[in-house]
Amino acid sequence: MTDELITISPIDGREVVRRAYASEAQIAQALADAQAAQPGWHALGVQARGRIVSDAVDRFVAAKDEIARAITIQMGRPLRYAPLEVDGFEARARHMIAIAGQALAPIAAPAQSGLTRFISRDPIGVALTIAPWNYPLLTAVNSIVPALMAGNTVILKHSDQTPLCAELIDRAFRDAGAPKGIFQHLHANHDITQRLIRAPEIGYVSFTGSVRGGRQVEACAAGRFIGVGLELGGNDPAYVRADANLEAAVDALVDGAFFNSGQSCCGIQRIYVARGVYDQFVERAAALTERYALGDPLRQETTLGPVVRTRAAAEVRDVIAQAIGAGAVNVIDPSHFSNASESSCYVAPALLTQVDHRMRIMNDECFGPVAGIMPVDSDEQAIALMNDSPYGLTAAAFTQDDEAALNIGRQLRCGTFFMNRCDYLDPALAWTGVKNSGRGASLSPVGYEQLTQPKSFHLRSV
Structure with missing residues (x-):
């Protein structure tokens, strides 16, 4: 298997991107950085996290023309339509940021004398997003932004057909001054991706792709007892x-x-x-x-x-x-x-x-x-x-x-x-499927449920 990612444009068959796949040292460092950064990121609170993520979104959409051209060159969508995906990225990101406070608020149990009872929504830890080429921004944002807003850190593995999209998202977070380790991307082949899914640092996997790919993700995650969100095929x-x-x-x-x-x-x-x-x-x-x-x-x-x-x-x-x-x-x-x-x-x-x-x-x-x-x-x-x-x-x-x-x-x-x-x-609505279209849900308040772990508090006054 090659140690390089090579993107061939469907427009004319030209090579448009060449990148080295992540080394084992880079993988280990990314996992360690994500795990180390997560507690402090969560401790900032939802409003502070929202300001940083919003700043990254601002910087990302400011490069709309550059991003649109990158999408067209990599996967062939007409340039007249490619900017619409940047608009969609922004709209989904803004919505999930706006509802985060309410969606992540503790759930109070009915009042009982002498008892305080509620359910908090704690972050899972490190979330891995595996995104496809066909809508390289819209599929990625569905999990990246709510995962970060919930207090998780994120590692993005993008398709070999659209690696520039991962790099441009990463650039926006760096330019926004996001803390080290909260958002990272890795260029990864199938073997490296399987290594990431199996890594003990990873607490959740969001995958968008084929039914065959979804089965491989499930097989790699088997026995780890972690959440897996799968958006697969459609007819x-x-x-x-x-x-x-x-x-x-x-x-x-x-x-x-x-x-x-x-x-x-x-x-x-x-x-x-x-x-x-x-x-x-x-x-x-x-x-x-x-x-x-x-x-x-x-x-x-x-x-x-x-x-x-x-x-x-x-x-x-x-x-x-x-x-x-x-x-x-x-x-x-x-x-x-x-x-x-x-x-x-x-x-x-x-x-x-x-x-x-x-x-x-x-x-x-x-x-x-x-x-x-x-x-x-x-x-x-x-x-x-x-x-x-x-x-x-x-x-x-x-x-x-x-x-x-x-x-x-x-x-x-x-x-x-x-x-x-x-x-x-x-x-504002849950994005989900049944049968071979996958399982789990993203977006809307429901989308935060998969990216958090409920913790029940039962406090008795004596």
Whole structure:
């Protein structure tokens, strides 16, 4: 295994980053520094911690243009959209800082004469965040900021595809004068990452990535009795009822399927449409899709960039080919997208009709600009098909009937249910999944529960 991290840009195949992986001495020092810094960091109190973390966030977002370009060069998102991730990082960070005092406050038990009883929320110690490349800031901030606000110290291991994001976050904390050891990053391969998970200094692991990766994290943490938060894959469905605002549904779902070249765990992959409006929906969705501009993501006119690497592109094309071989029809002519080629990272978007659940597009995660569309005859049929998946991250219904939406949402097995929107994360709500989409929760007050250890106090007056 190589001792260097090498990042190849999907834009043109150029090497854009080369870094040495952390040595054993660097790993040991980072763990020791994090463990040594944690008690003093916690002792500062939530308000003082909030001032330091806020200062780091200020310094980070001030470099928005630099960060956006780094994201585009490393993983290919169109530069016109990359600054939005910095905005999202800031919004999530600000929200979690703002609610920390209330979320971390002791929980009082009902009054009893002669007794004082409450539950405190103590930090776990050192938290390890393992972040992916597809949303390199948004996935990282979900655990970094609340972990720090709760009094933990943090070590960040970022994807080899987006190492600059870890370095830029680290720079912001250093420029903010954060105490030594409270936030660090390490460039790590799989062996080093497993070493970190097994390290006795680590008290919590937050992992965002594939189901396979989640299983490896669980296996490494087995027997350690530490918390593990897993945000894994998705094959997220949407249902368009007959009463939906069709124009709004098409706009939202095409964007939900193709934003970030479909490389989103909560992107839309399965669309179920009431039969009476099915043909109209497909026609409008195809027309909107054909307006996308596939090409160099550094150009402002580009709205659809490459997928992350040639191997990923080949896997996406295999999913499309398997569906078409089984009877599906791609209503998008790939030749409309002249930049797409079989040997590159540039994949033409696809909308597949005449699909069924025997096809991979409808029963497994496809990390690319592809969605399948099926007609349905009732809410009950839509619910059954939406639940027919090994994943359960988000699900959406498009309707003008609030009660119908609530009824559908209560029957779906998912972590987040949307009405008239999709592919979105609200930091005031818990971000969580069921089935193969993982376990645990981040963000909202609930997100602080995994990053703290409850301690009960039972004080008796004599």
